[in-house]
Amino acid sequence: MASFTSTICTGATSFSSRLCIPPAALLHFWRRRHTFSSYRPAPLKLSHFLGASKISLPTVKPKFIGWRSVCTRADGRSDQICEAEQVQRSHAAGGTVGKFQKRLRIADIKAGPAQGLERVGQCLSVRGWVRTCRVQRSITFIEVNDGSCLSNLQCVTASDVEGFDKVHSGLITTGTSVLIDGVLVASEGSKQKIELKATKLVLVARVRNALAYATHKYFQDMGFVWVASPIITGSDCEGAGQQFCVTTLLPFSQEDVGSPVSKIPSTKDGSIDWSKDFFGKPTFLTVSGQLNGETYASALCDVYTFGPTFRAENSNTSRHLAEFWMIEPELAFANLNDDMACATAYLQYVLRYILDNCKEDMEFFNTWIEKGIIARLNNVVEKEFVQLTYTDAVELLLKAKKQFQFPVKWGCDLQSEHERYITEEAFLGSPVIITDYPKDIKAFYMRQNADGKTVAAMDVLVPKVGELIGGSQREERLELLESRMEELGLDKETYWWYLDLRRYGSVPHAGFGLGFERLVQFATGMDNIRDVIPFPRTPGSAEF
Template identity: 75%
Template structure:
């Protein structure tokens, strides 16, 4: 069989300028719009993508191709006289193969689509091996986690990726439109923002050379007291993967007024659950000259903005989630976008839970940290699906940097609860008073030397400021209805799992 080459691009002579970049024509462009681009009927187009299905009939062959730009496939109709048809006969064009197709758009004979591509020429760019593991139309999400490199080719994970992209775009758009400056916070840090100690250590003290492979622990330098000699490490001190960009964002908020970070964070929590990841992304804005009320208003406006963006711009994917993942997800998101958020104090929330005619797994009392079952009861049952903001938590269950209220028992902290997820956003007014912050560090036996630069912000032009953190994967879960957080990120990292 004669080998068919992928259509070549013309290369200019030496000294010519680089060609103009042009956006590729995607399936989403062809099939988008209210009339599914019937105005393109008669046009000759090129489509590139991956074969989803091949149906060979007596007089015609149907290919379903997808390029990832939309949930919809492009139906390609081939007669035996199409150039490259022998690749169908030989089995080269099979599920999983990548193809280049040229043809004319025609009105479809079927009811599933308005236009289809009458193929004039097809080229196999990359053949699909028969061992392709996602041949079936539907496979379990558990199985697909073991094939994270291929799962974006499925309907579910392609849709999750597009909605995740839309949420990320809307995040930047919201903050940029509201005068915030994006800050890239460090991945490696010597600080523990949460004070919980659940951090991944970054070190070069453990040898990676083959000579020390048999006894790497013996090669770690020690002090005279038998402790690890961190002075010989790369940074000269213990260093960790960041658990939050908040403290660093505060430094820029006290100079640029309103800033936000959006990047990866890490927790060495040994929690092998559907709610936890070891690596996840966080959105963390900081507002200068702001209090807790400003913080809650910003969080509410942000969430409603990104939800509206997804509903307006990911309609096909949201219909898919509404049909196959969570019936009612669109209504739930519309409620968030349109309803007023309920606000109540932690003390009132505890009272509400104590009166609930429901038995909780975790006992409820003032001073307890609210669990997911408590949060979901409040937003899903007590307030009938309305988002709820709980404020003024006991200081003993919150972080050192939160501003102490006048009662001496609570801090100006807030959590935003949403149906199905529970806590989606956590924030607070930060403690801007140097003496209060130093006392709190002492109470928690945290080293003031480690936070010297953070304390400096209170020495030199301190201002009231506030901010919040949002786990991006939980937002993706909330928007899509996906139950397991490991399906809300391209390559999940969890205890015992860092394959890809």
């Protein structure tokens, strides 16, 4: 493993982090001071470090000022680069802003088949957090991780290195942030493998980022246009009534929380007077961007939304959140078969992406979170999707030699236990698409089938989760759409713009929705969906 002859810097603790002081050797013993916000105390004021490294560092001269500024060797060799550390900015007239650079991370240093050996001899700066610190008589081994990968970078520090006094004084402990400068050399010892069980949030956040990137890449490569749907809406896409109300009629500051109910404007019959509200009518946080997506698709053909949605469903389960992100593509000139093909291709693409690009993270999940998760994801990527109708699925469940908690009959909404039995046991881990659901358990906008009882809807079921994707062909026939809205008691005036898409001409179109956090949960094997979003919003909990 590579080692460093290093200069170490530390600072004062704040929120379990430390602030680094740049090494004096690299910056010609410059001293600097920062201004911090109230929750970050000023760093320790250190004089320039004493001593010298056994390996002489190349002479460097700062080229730009900033954490990500590049500096070059005095000998002019372009293949040997390092990063100048943050120094006191010059406020003199005529000063220029330096070029922003991508910072070299540990994952970059150790990338490739040689695992960093091709960088031997380079002058590097490493920033990160100490995982372990093993102090011996003459040298100290510091394992540093910067969050770019699971594995650490071992830095070997001799007792005469500048800043070693911070190790001796006990300031270098697990969690300390450090900046270490040095020359990358081939390790003299055998390769060390340090077991690191990182926090779920850090690991999941990395895979979450990869899935988000793969989502945009897939749809962009397929010619879809990303559109932003509004967060505040006057309609209910799902028609379930489980929405958060947006209003200024109630107190909107901490000082007004004691306001009496009598201050809320009301009509003569005692109802809330919504005309006095900010938007002049009841408004809510959106439960879906689909209806807006259909509007865009009527002009741009293929579009997708990827944004936050909200549902006021009082469900304290491992599968529900009050605030989550939704991926919702809409395809013009498409039917249910096109919808299923798009959903299948998308899911296989993003799962293949993380299997290929997040191998270290996936190995971690396979070892510590869910053994066999890599094989499970590969099944979805490689196997054909099984397709059957809702009626066939109910018959399969009725014949199953298994006692379900929720009874099965035609017309019931399939529960997670039913969906998981179908994909995990009946079809041995293959993904399953169920189509043609009863219209009474589906949303108003789904296209009615010729039988008058079912709609052109589909759900994609996967092992461990059950339903992962839900979609349908949309009802483009105005008279049938209006009739369905009347059956469900929906106010057609609220949806005038949606109906106008049919009134003045429409085309067959379809789409689907996918809860992003549920996708992350499926891809990582996490048991609780609250562990795959940084700040979960659930009934009774809105911290941070």
